[in-house]
Amino acid sequence: MKTPISITAISSLSALGADETIIELGYSNSKHSLTLKEIGGQKVWVGHLTKKEKQAITTLRNSDSKYKNLDDSVLFAIYSSRKAIEKAGWKSGDDFGVNIGSSRGATSLFEEYHRSYLKEGKTATLTSPTTTLGNISSWVAHDLQSKGPVISHSITCSTALHSLLNGIAWLRGGMADKFLVGGSEAPLTSFTLAQMKALKIYSSSNEEYPCQALELEKKKNTMVLGEGAAIACLEKGVSDKAIARIVGIGYATEILEHNVSISSDAKCFQDAMKMALGEFSPDEIDAIVMHAPGTIKGDVSEYQAIKKVFCNKTPFLTTNKWKVGHTFGASGMLSIEMAILMLTHQRPIPVPFIAYKSLPDSFDKIMVNAVGFGGNAVSILLSL
Template identity: 65%
Template sequence: MIKEPISITALSTISALGSTPDEVWNSYLNDDHCFSEVDLGHQKVWGAQLAREMKLALTKLRKSDSKYKDLDESVLYAIYTARKAAESAGWDGSDNFGINIGSSRGATSLFEKYHKEYLASGKSSTLSSPTTTLGNISSWVAHDLKTKGPEISHSITCSTALHALLNGVAWIQSGMADKFMVGGSEAPLTPFTIAQMQALKIYSRMSVKEAARGNDKGNLPCRALDFDKKQNTMILGEGAAMACLEKGLKPNALALIEGIGYATEPLEHNISISADAHCFQDSMKMALGNMDTKQVDIVVMHSPGTIKGDMSEIKAIEKVFCNKTPFLTTNKWKVGHTFGASGLLSVEMAILMLQHQTYIETPFYNQEKRNRPIKKVLVNAVGFGGNAVSILLSK
């Protein structure tokens, strides 16, 4: 699938884990989760919120340009991380790089605000349509970075960011572009978005008081990779992640994309995938190609913290890797599910493990300690509708 290596030359993220590689890595090294209380007015729930300092930086960004004052937070998150990624890669507008940034929910905060106003007055705000279209994300990033390359916005639910990466790879391999910025951005900690997850009965029901006693295993509000849990424990997080892709092996590469895989399985109903995740089996096999599965050191799982979601993915991994299952990990027990941005946050986790040569364990899944060098990491993501993506990364 990959004609020649494609380098990830920069990666910028913001999430409850932090906003710099050192902050994020230190978050992975401690045993604490990153959840805090989110006050929705009528109820309080767990959520993974950006740090206060980051919120202040985003407020400053909003005030820096009069055109930005009416943008949704999801767009501001994308602009902020895109600036950092472009700066780190040494790109400027003259590069005319492509942009593909997506979001599962898009401008959900503005949607809810404008709809509330409509219900009260029977009229819609002038900006209600232009500021809530999904195209806002890539369009405003392209405007901010002054690139004239192609710009694409899309939503493929929770696998959005990795589908953006697929698109970037396809453009580069086609010869239509040498550089592509890809990513996802999500600001889902809003009343209606969380109510939708609660209606599906997949949101964590652990109260803030229940978990306030400490961070031992019994009190962790999200139990991703706990295959013995008796109830769903997904928690939402806000964040964004952008990666810069360049053709060939670059001296400043953070990692190489060695394989890509994707698959969609027939829908049985609106949210589920099969019990052994046929889509994941197919996407992982495609990403691995003819490679010996023993070469894969780690799989960063999608693992949203739901009973069926976690279990179907582990069954798919067991079928693909047989009795030689790699080290398994996930970040959702710590930072929650950032929907459309989650796949690239998992890529960040993979790159950090490659750089630091350290296996990051999870609290619930007991597995053999590993000490062999980390050379190849497989990253999974899937969304509602069974649209799976697998990306194979190497040093």
């Protein structure tokens, strides 16, 4: 990349927790963080926030009368954004851009308002302003009093990494020096789960690991939904505070053959990964944090794409969806956080039920993948 971009902080909220030390410890063990929860009259596997983080979100909601009517997806983003800028040394009121996206947006609030409308034939005054996708970035910008551009979007499950691409574009274009980017999702509602079950991709497993993400021999789909947010601080140039550098970016889409599918060898991923590699040799990549949602076709097609690009030297492959679930629009940035942990501590985070021939003992460059419905793929290449 011609213009160096530094990640100077990252903060997340997921089934692993929100504290940096606890998240690191969570990734160092082989236990998943998924739980059985009754939603819509059925017990299902989900990755929901811990009791401590749920209480923190409740405290945030009650801290300001304007926040009482906001969806959890907005509050998750505000909570993580505050922590991210504190880590980066940014201050409220600084001149930085905000681009935080979501696949579904205010899912719970929208369903609540719709139920009320069906019952009463009318809806509350705040229904529209509190259920738009632009609601997330706008409220984060309000909370942090940022003076830069405010952008929101949804590109389904690759949303967070598209936010990162947008931030890089603004920084490269000289229109900003700092950008807050990421994704937030609160999808654990009965209607959202019903949609995933209608696609026949949701886990009904009774095995030790309900989500078999990256298990290429599985016979059933095992996707599990998770909630959370992940936010990163981007700065133009090579910063002394950098926790990682972005050294390659790639993106691609496929011509739709089906509303939710990508090709058997994920041509979109092949193109995105090749673009992210740039002038680097495939042999220089030490690991790939895969999108790997836990579905049969999704996992295999991404793996086939990797084989096409990396040929005989496949990097160490891993994913975090077996541990925290698939957080839709936030998932890509949670994968970025996982990659940064491996770079920082020079320690692999393997999938416990995968038989690796060997594990790497050092990392220089790690690629992170994400893709949304219809083949909107993004690949990000990180280094220290």
